[in-house]
Amino acid sequence: MSDEPENLNEKETTTENVTSAESKNENIPAQTEENKAENAEISSEGAKKEYDGQVVAVDRDFKKHLTIEGLIVEPPDIYLENGVHIGSKFKTNDMRPYIYRIKTARTPKGWIKISVFDVAKIDKKIRTAAKFLSAYTPGRFDSGTLTNPNSKKYVEPKVVFITNPAEDKQAIKEAVEEHLPVIVFANSNTRHKNIDFVIPGNNVGKYSIAMLYWLLTKEISKIKNFEFNVPVPRATAVDAEGKEIPHEFVSTEEPSDYLLVMREINKALKRKRRNKKGSIKIKHKIIIR
Numbered sequence: 001m002s003d004e005p006e007n008l009n010e011k012e013t014t015t016e017n018v019t020s021a022e023s024k025n026e027n028i029p030a031q032t033e034e035n036k037a038e039n040a041e042i043s044s045e046g047a048k049k050e051y052d053g054q055v056v057a058v059d060r061d062f063k064k065h066l067t068i069e070g071l072i073v074e075p076p077d078i079y080l081e082n083g084v085h086i087g088s089k090f091k092t093n094d095m096r097p098y099i100y101r102i103k104t105a106r107t108p109k110g111w112i113k114i115s116v117f118d119v120a121k122i123d124k125k126i127r128t129a130a131k132f133l134s135a136y137t138p139g140r141f142d143s144g145t146l147t148n149p150n151s152k153k154y155v156e157p158k159v160v161f162i163t164n165p166a167e168d169k170q171a172i173k174e175a176v177e178e179h180l181p182v183i184v185f186a187n188s189n190t191r192h193k194n195i196d197f198v199i200p201g202n203n204v205g206k207y208s209i210a211m212l213y214w215l216l217t218k219e220i221s222k223i224k225n226f227e228f229n230v231p232v233p234r235a236t237a238v239d240a241e242g243k244e245i246p247h248e249f250v251s252t253e254e255p256s257d258y259l260l261v262m263r264e265i266n267k268a269l270k271r272k273r274r275n276k277k278g279s280i281k282i283k284h285k286i287i288i289r
Contacts (some may be wrong), residue, residue, distance in 0.1 A: 071123050072215050080230055081121045082211040086202045087115030087188030094192040098122075098200035113189035117200045125199045126212070129183055130219035133159065159183065164203045165190055166280075185212055207233065 071079075079085055089112050091099060100118040104111055134221045136158055160175040162184040175182050176194050184190070186198035199216075202208035210233040221228035 008214055017051050028169060037121060057076050062128060071119075071218055072126065076119060078123070078234070079211070082207040084201050084211050085117045085206045086205070086208070087117055087200075088204070089114060090189040091115045092189055095186060095190055095198075095200065098198075099188060117188070117202075120210075122199065122201050123215070125197075126215050127219055129197060130223060133161070133183070134220045134223040135217070152183055163209060164234045165195060185209070196211050253261075 022162050070164065073079075081215060085100075087095075087099065095115075098117055098121050099115045101116050102113050103116050105114050105264055139157065157180060159181045160171055160183070162171055162182065165184045165186065166189075181196045182194060183197045184195055184199070185203035186192075186195070186200055187203050188200075192198060199212065201212050203212070204249075213232050214230065217230070218228050220226075
């Protein structure tokens, strides 16, 4: 009699195991579908480790991420070629939603970590800004343009567009005083104070700035039904035979130079604070427009 309950318990446990196994098998397809993204990330980890530290334009996992349809210009490699997706060494919490990942890159001063923007979000922001800006006529800003009525260049604009908010603080200040909307190209270290709309992207490299303005102009021309025959700006070099050679690593050349120049500027500013009568001497120039 004592053996029968044990056998019954064994049968019950076996039936429970069978039913649980069946339920697990039923859930396997759903789990695999839900974990496709995770598996892709796990499989790309090897590519990250393999490519980190090498001089390449894009690593494998980022190219997988860029299999996007419906961009303003195809293929997506053009964005990468011009370094539009490359941020700076620093990042703010305001720009965190637009950052896809952090990449390790080689510079003349050693290894640094650079923020990489999500190209799909850059494209989406450009489309939104183009819809708003298509209702206005572009112009140029000079100091006093917005706040000095006695100036010959005084105008009453409806919106202010800024390439680099870190360098054009005066334009933002005057726009805030006149209660004007401010749209900017924002790098990974940009804070959103006094800024109404940001377009994430590399606002330091000359190729990336050209590409961002090209995308914006193309989209505005499309909205206004204008002809737009300007070729796509390409960050390419020419060899002895006249063939185009793309930059091997736009992402480290331009941001690293920018960081070195900014470091020199900060040192000069510190020297000026120590000696107010001293002058700032900077060997390099930063082209932001």
